[in-house]
Amino acid sequence: MALTGLEIYKLLPKTNCKECGFPTCLAFAMKLAAKQAELSACPYVSEESKAKLEAASAPPIRLIEIAGDDGKLAVGNETVLFRHEKTFYHRPGLFLRLLDTDGPDDLKRKAAEADAYKADYVGINLTLDGFAVEAASGDPAKYAAAIAAVRSASKKPLILMASSPDLAKAGLEAAKGTRPLLHAANAANWQAMGELAKAANVPLAVRSESLDGLAELTGSLTKAGLQDLVLDPDLTGYQDSLQRLTLLRRLALKKNFRPLGFPIITFPGASGKADETVLAAEHIAKYAGFIVLEKFEPASLYALLVLRQNIYTDPQKPIQVQPGLYEINNPDTKAPVMVTTNFSITYFSVANEVEGSGWPAWLVVTDAEGMSVLTAWAAGKFDSERIAKAVKAVGIADKVGHRKVIIPGQVAVLSGELEGDLPDWQIMVGPKEAVDIGSFLKATWKN
Amino acid sequence: MTIEIPKEKWAGKVREVTLGATSADGGTRIRTITLGGQAAMPYLQFEAPAPHPPCLALEIRDRKPEDWSQLLSQIWGEAMADPAQWAKAAEEAGADMIYLTLSATQADGKPNTAENARAVVRKVLDATALPIAVVGPGQAEIDNELIVPAAEEGKGERMLIGICEDKNYRTIVAAALANDHIVQSKTPMDVNLSKQLVILIHDMGLPLERIIIDPTTGSLGYGIEYGYSVMERLRLAALQGDSMTQQPLIVTPGEEGWKVKEAKVGEGVPAAWGDWKRRAQDWEAVTATALVHAGADLIVLRHPDTLRRVRSLVDSLLAPAA
Numbered sequence: 211m212a213l214t215g216l217e218i219y220k221l222l223p224k225t226n227c228k229e230c231g232f233p234t235c236l237a238f239a240m241k242l243a244a245k246q247a248e249l250s251a252c253p254y255v256s257e258e259s260k261a262k263l264e265a266a267s268a269p270p271i272r273l274i275e276i277a278g279d280d281g282k283l284a285v286g287n288e289t290v291l292f293r294h295e296k297t298f299y300h301r302p303g304l305f306l307r308l309l310d311t312d313g314p315d316d317l318k319r320k321a322a323e324a325d326a327y328k329a330d331y332v333g334i335n336l337t338l339d340g341f342a343v344e345a346a347s348g349d350p351a352k353y354a355a356a357i358a359a360v361r362s363a364s365k366k367p368l369i370l371m372a373s374s375p376d377l378a379k380a381g382l383e384a385a386k387g388t389r390p391l392l393h394a395a396n397a398a399n400w401q402a403m404g405e406l407a408k409a410a411n412v413p414l415a416v417r418s419e420s421l422d423g424l425a426e427l428t429g430s431l432t433k434a435g436l437q438d439l440v441l442d443p444d445l446t447g448y449q450d451s452l453q454r455l456t457l458l459r460r461l462a463l464k465k466n467f468r469p470l471g472f473p474i475i476t477f478p479g480a481s482g483k484a485d486e487t488v489l490a491a492e493h494i495a496k497y498a499g500f501i502v503l504e505k506f507e508p509a510s511l512y513a514l515l516v517l518r519q520n521i522y523t524d525p526q527k528p529i530q531v532q533p534g535l536y537e538i539n540n541p542d543t544k545a546p547v548m549v550t551t552n553f554s555i556t557y558f559s560v561a562n563e564v565e566g567s568g569w570p571a572w573l574v575v576t577d578a579e580g581m582s583v584l585t586a587w588a589a590g591k592f593d594s595e596r597i598a599k600a601v602k603a604v605g606i607a608d609k610v611g612h613r614k615v616i617i618p619g620q621v622a623v624l625s626g627e628l629e630g631d632l633p634d635w636q637i638m639v640g641p642k643e644a645v646d647i648g649s650f651l652k653a654t655w656k657n
Numbered sequence: 658m659t660i661e662i663p664k665e666k667w668a669g670k671v672r673e674v675t676l677g678a679t680s681a682d683g684g685t686r687i688r689t690i691t692l693g694g695q696a697a698m699p700y701l702q703f704e705a706p707a708p709h710p711p712c713l714a715l716e717i718r719d720r721k722p723e724d725w726s727q728l729l730s731q732i733w734g735e736a737m738a739d740p741a742q743w744a745k746a747a748e749e750a751g752a753d754m755i756y757l758t759l760s761a762t763q764a765d766g767k768p769n770t771a772e773n774a775r776a777v778v779r780k781v782l783d784a785t786a787l788p789i790a791v792v793g794p795g796q797a798e799i800d801n802e803l804i805v806p807a808a809e810e811g812k813g814e815r816m817l818i819g820i821c822e823d824k825n826y827r828t829i830v831a832a833a834l835a836n837d838h839i840v841q842s843k844t845p846m847d848v849n850l851s852k853q854l855v856i857l858i859h860d861m862g863l864p865l866e867r868i869i870i871d872p873t874t875g876s877l878g879y880g881i882e883y884g885y886s887v888m889e890r891l892r893l894a895a896l897q898g899d900s901m902t903q904q905p906l907i908v909t910p911g912e913e914g915w916k917v918k919e920a921k922v923g924e925g926v927p928a929a930w931g932d933w934k935r936r937a938q939d940w941e942a943v944t945a946t947a948l949v950h951a952g953a954d955l956i957v958l959r960h961p962d963t964l965r966r967v968r969s970l971v972d973s974l975l976a977p978a979a
């Protein structure tokens with residue numbers, strides 16, 4: 211939590227020597243609070259004050275970055291409990307757990323299949339973020355081979371799940387050249403695990419059922435010089451998840467409690483006590499940073515990835531596309547002309563549908579300030595005037611031989627007025643839902 | 658080290674609303690359902706245990722709907738053709754409440770009628786002893802024409818009736834007043850609009866203990882985040898003591914989740930969308946899960962498996978804090 215100017219002033223020498231370039235220590239403190247000056251400008255500030263000030267300016271939840279052979283993921287650095295207060299910034303990573311006991315061939319196949327997973331949601335490419343490779347065999351050589359196999363099939367970031375230092379060591383060796391998350395240190399092994407993580411410069415997860423246990427571990431590891439830590443609160447069901455994830459976020463944000471100011475890793479399917487998809491959805495809404503799934507199930511993964519996208523959308527800015535003229539399936543002078551709004555969800559529902567139907571078409575995307583058809587219509591951002599303006603501005607009249615324009619069925623009421631605003635055009639009312647565009651064109655478009 | 662658990666102290670709490678009337682209160686329901694009463698954000702049991710579980714309702718229609726997903730028709734089968742059968746099937750599937758939506762037209766395409774609305778409500782009340790909701794098709798004139806007789810038929814049963822919207826609430830509220838029912842007050846994803854409509858309804862003389870807010874539900878992938886945040890804001894306002902936001906919240910993930918392409922369409926969709934049946938059910942379940950965490954009190958679903966999944970979620974969330 212940021213300090214106020216006065217709080218900072220209390221930590222300065224209070225000699226008003228002016229060497230920082232400001233007339234008084236207080237003036238300097240005010241500039242520091244406003245982030246318009248650097249602490250290093252004062253040569254006399256004590257080491258103790260310096261440490262306090264630096265700690266206070268660090269984000270309450272540390273940003274943790276991991277990297278694969280290609281591709282990075284950063285989580286943490288969140289600042290609010292509820293998305294409307296600002297926004298949630300760093301989408302939690304979704305990982306798939308793989309066991310070294312499966313053997314290299316199976317692992318390669320599984321990793322390759324999940325690595326190739328790609329779903330398009332309103333023009334955003336949704337994928338899995340990486341793999342959590344577990345040393346279930348207990349054999350360092352097998353574990354190293356498993357990691358090599360996964361790396362040969364995927365360049366995505368890894369989480370190394372190793373329960374003992376010798377497994378961790380083999381895993382880190384095999385993952386060299388990437389920056390995996392090492393999982394996990396506990397009360398028994400934290401020293402050795404900490405040394406390994408420090409030497410390899412990788413983030414380390416700590417595991418404990420209790421908040422006290424977690425804070426003790428991060429406290430010890432921080433003292434040992436580690437900064438990049440992740441918390442594993444060992445969550446098993448819906449209620450313990452919600453409670454502990456909420457408490458961790460509150461302690462970090464409201465109490466600025468450093469020992470728990472780290473991202474959190476969860477395993478929603480591991481305990482078998484909950485429906486993996488439902489619990490993962492809870493973890494997405496409520497504060498997880500890394501989510502490790504047991505099963506690769508495209509249908510469920512797609513739903514979870516979309517939820518993650520939705521929850522992490524900036525509430526201030528609806529996702530939108532550039533207004534203008536869009537060509538679908540290489541339209542020619544005979545192709546139908548349709549108008550829609552520039553809200554991403556609206557645009558892509560229509561564009562994907564038209565594309566899938568095989569019909570070539572021109573899409574006139576009006577500037578409706580990123581709102582859906584009915585929302586924009588109700589807000590006066592998708593009225594006859596705006597539509598007419600857009601149709602004229604994109605110059606579609608020069609590109610087609612006909613004079614017919616199709617409007618969304620939801621705004622059928624606009625057709626009369628539009629006939630006035632676009633006198634040369636025949637206004638056709640399309641179906642209400644984009645799914646029906648193909649059959650609508652089939653029935654009505656005779657050109 | 659013992660970490661002090663940070664607890665919020667709130668000034669306000671959610672108002673309690675009771676649906677359904679047993680013989681003790683002049684109705685014929687086997688039980689009542691009380692919603693609300695929370696004094697903390699959703700399911701933070703360590704702060705203030707929620708006094709009542711949320712109500713999980715299943716939606717049925719007065720006749721077989723033409724636009725429901727084939728996956729739903731497979732599940733409900735023959736029962737869909739008869740509201741009494743359907744209500745029974747929904748009760749057997751574990752619903753707490755039956756949410757009956759009347760259609761704009763009858764099976765032969767003719768406009769739905771007051772007599773039919775009355776008859777259907779009677780059938781459903783006779784077929785199930787659970788509390789019920791009856792709402793119109795969402796077109797002002799038809800709603801009024803159908804809901805008034807429906808409300809009369811269920812007089813004294815403390816049904817949930819609706820849907821009240823800013824342009825159309827007077828007739829429905831009057832029917833609730835005359836026949837001792839609760840109303841569903843719907844506004845498009847906006848905290849202030851939501852409060853305003855509650856005030857207007859309350860001004861007509863309906864006690865606040867008989868109003869449930871419908872903040873408008875968006876499906877996963879189609880605007881869920883707007884409703885989600887409006888619900889969180891309404892709930893925070895309620896806890897801060899803003900009286901007109903202290904109503905229980907109703908959401909409709911069944912209707913919204915099953916309306917979208919992901920749930921409706923099984924063929925010609927991207928391979929990454931995976932198995933259709935699973936995707937459709939996850940769409941409803943994930944939408945519902947998110948809304949449960951945003952503070953939903955009455956959750957209207959369509960698929961019995963989703964009901965089962967959401968039931969284990971809320972049962973677990975409500976268990977006493979460990």
Ligand code: B12
Pocket residue numbers: 528548549550551553555556559560580581582583584585586587588589616617618619620640641642643644645647844845846847850873874875879880883
């Ligand atoms: C999410 C939402 C919002 C979000 C905005 C999201 C956004 N960026 O647009 C928020 C919360 C901000 C919002 C605000 C408002 N909203 Co609003 N909102 C919705 C909601 C829930 C979903 C809209 C949506 O995203 N749909 C999904 C998109 C993809 O649908 P679509 O754009 O219509 O596109 C589909 C079809 O139209 C078709 N299509 C699209 N283009 C084309 C083109 C052609 C040629 C064809 C054939 C088809 C086609 O394809 C798509 C898929 O089928 C609806 C209710 C509902 N459940 O539908 C209310 C709704 C649209 N809102 C409504 C209202 C009134 C408002 C407000 C005016 C309320 C207010 N007074 O504050 C404000 C206006 C905004 C403002 N003043 O800033 C009303 C409109 C009522 C009406 N009939 O006029 C609705 C219907 C709710 C209701 N029942 O009252 N809203």
Ligand code: SF4
Pocket residue numbers: 222223224225226227228229230231232233234235238251252253254255
């Ligand atoms: S240099 Fe340091 S001690 Fe001198 S005035 Fe600036 S803040 Fe104060």
